[in-house]
Amino acid sequence: MMEKIYKILSINPGSTSTKIAVYENETELFHKTVLHDAAQLASYESMVDQLQMRKEAILNCLQEADFSLTELAAVAGRGGKLPPLQQGAYKIDKAMVDFLTFRPIDDHASNLGAILAYELAGSTGIPSYIYDAVVVDELEEIARLTGVPELTRKASCHVLNMRAVALKMAKKLNKDFRDVNFIVSHMGGGITATVISGGRMIDVLTDEEGPFSPERAGRVPCRQLVDLCFSGQHNRASATKRMRGQGGLVAYLGTNNALEVEAKINNGDKYAELIYQGMAYQAAKGIGELAPVVKGKVDCIILTGALAYSPLITGWITARVAFIAPVEIVAGENELEALAYGVLRVLRGEEQAHLFVAP
């Protein structure tokens, strides 16, 4: 029997770019990255205000590729800051779009994924889905405790790429995904990590609990943070920005670009080297913090995300964590592919999409 053809548009809105790709079943037909001008982005008050601009960017990309929306079977968008979700696909509906538009948990670029997918799919009457949203939450109860009963730990990490690389690693190791224990550290503009056991992400280091990263502060001493918030130097928005956007490498070195930092190090800048090495040191400690979750029985540590292209970073981290388990480097991210493949499984009936229930 002839294989049924499904064309799927994947949309991944990032903090500085919008990435799209069109797949025909498992084959990528084309992909495009639109880099958004930083000054232009700064002129928008919230992510949702960028909707029209990003939508036009996507339509322009499709037009340049001479590709019509009418050819598509479905649209897949990166899942954003919704309430805690299960892994896998969710059908995008008006309730989800309204939640992300009017009361998202956090103002995050990924919130635009579902809204853009819903609008583009709606114009031709096809379904749209998110897949492995950033808020997939499979934490065990013990992992939710903080020491302050009114504060509860919640999962939030680079789920899409982490699960995709972990699934591939299990295959490479010839193991069933449900039988392995992996620690995965995604290192991009933000750094997050997870421990996957029994096929579930049973604990997570979010970008506010772990290492500092190119643009985020990560975990900071909490009493000093309270003092800073009440110092009169900050309001809620500016304090949040200092932690996310203006933290990490940006705060120490004035750039979120790791390649610029490496250039400084190559020119003998010892301070830049200390900070860059500090980021790797914290990333390694984050990995170490997750090992006891599975009592040290870790099959493999996976370093992924764009920073995993850096031999300096992966070398420093590996030197500190290789005693826990073998380290595998899977540089970059395959988020567009992971979105398309997930939705393809739904269209083929191999997976069932969940329905979103607004709280």
Ligand SMILES: Nc1ncnc2c1ncn2[C@@H]1O[C@H](COP(=O)(O)OP(=O)(O)OP(=O)(O)O)[C@@H](O)[C@H]1O
């Ligand atoms: N080849 C490379 N070697 C080292 N660092 C790199 C390389 N390519 C990109 N980076 C750095 O990786 C960091 C993250 O970049 P990227 O644009 O992938 O992040 P992002 O997609 O915005 O973030 P996230 O992965 O958190 O969603 C930046 O500091 C960038 O300079």
Ligand SMILES: CCCC(=O)O
């Ligand atoms: C929210 C999960 C990914 C990130 O930290 O940006």
